[in-house]
Structures are given as C-alpha cells and as structure tokens.
Amino acid sequence: xxxxxxxxxxxxxxxxxxxxxxxxxxxxxxxxxxxxxxxxxxxxxxxxxxxxxxxxxxxxxxxxxxxxxxxxxxxxxxxxxxxxxxxxxxxxxxxxxxxxxxxxxxxxxxxxxxxx
Numbered sequence: 001x002x003x004x005x006x007x008x009x010x011x012x013x014x015x016x017x018x019x020x021x022x023x024x025x026x027x028x029x030x031x032x033x034x035x036x037x038x039x040x041x042x043x044x045x046x047x048x049x050x051x052x053x054x055x056x057x058x059x060x061x062x063x064x065x066x067x068x069x070x071x072x073x074x075x076x077x078x079x080x081x082x083x084x085x086x087x088x089x090x091x092x093x094x095x096x097x098x099x100x101x102x103x104x105x106x107x108x109x110x111x112x113x114x115x116x
C-alpha cells in the first residue's frame with residue numbers, strides 16, 4: 001500500500017488574486033496570525049505585529065522564509081541582526097535560533113518548508 005499524503009487545508013479561496021496585507025489586521029499591543037494554507041510540504045501564515053511586539057527566541061526543524069508585506073522588522077538569526085522592510089524577504093535556516101521584533105507595525109508572510 002502507498003504512502004498516505006495529508007489532505008490539503010486551504011484557509012482562503014483558490015484561483016483569486018488576494019491582497020496579503022488585507023488578510024490579517026493589526027491589534028493594539030498584540031501579534032495576530034492567520035494560517036493561509038497548509039499541507040505536508042509546509043504552511044503559509046500571515047502575521048501582523050504591533051510596534052514593539054515580537055516573537056521570543058525559538059528554532060524550527062525546517063527552513064522558513066519571512067516575506068515582509070508591510071512595515072519594518074528586525075530579526076536576529078543565529079546571533080546576526082537583520083532589518084527587513086516591505087518587499088523584502090529573509091531566509092531563516094532550520095534549527096537556527098531566531099527572534100522577530102516589529103521596529104514599527106509590520107506584517108509578514110511566513111512560509112515554512114518542511115523536508116519531504
């Protein structure tokens with residue numbers, strides 16, 4: 001019997017052009033997230049960070065790509081500080097500790113790439 005693949009879970013409509021920034025809203029003093037799609041290969045999650053908000057240091061067992069949709073963030077990846085603004089992306093390698101902090105309000109699309 002063949003390997004069973006997990007079902008695709010899409011959280012937004014298919015075959016439509018969508019405004020990424022409009023799919024998640026800012027909340028005062030908070031970080032808001034919305035999963036856009038996920039399957040066995042990975043996930044797409046939108047985040048909205050209020051100014052000064054962030055994610056504490058952590059690591060993931062697979063590569064992740066941050067695409068800044070709005071605003072500006074500071075990431076620290078393996079001890080290296082990286083600033084990223086709207087239209088830029090940053091790769092965070094698997095198993096490397098990292099943090100994310102909003103320099104000013106910012107939104108990002110996080111793509112998690114799981115090894116198959």
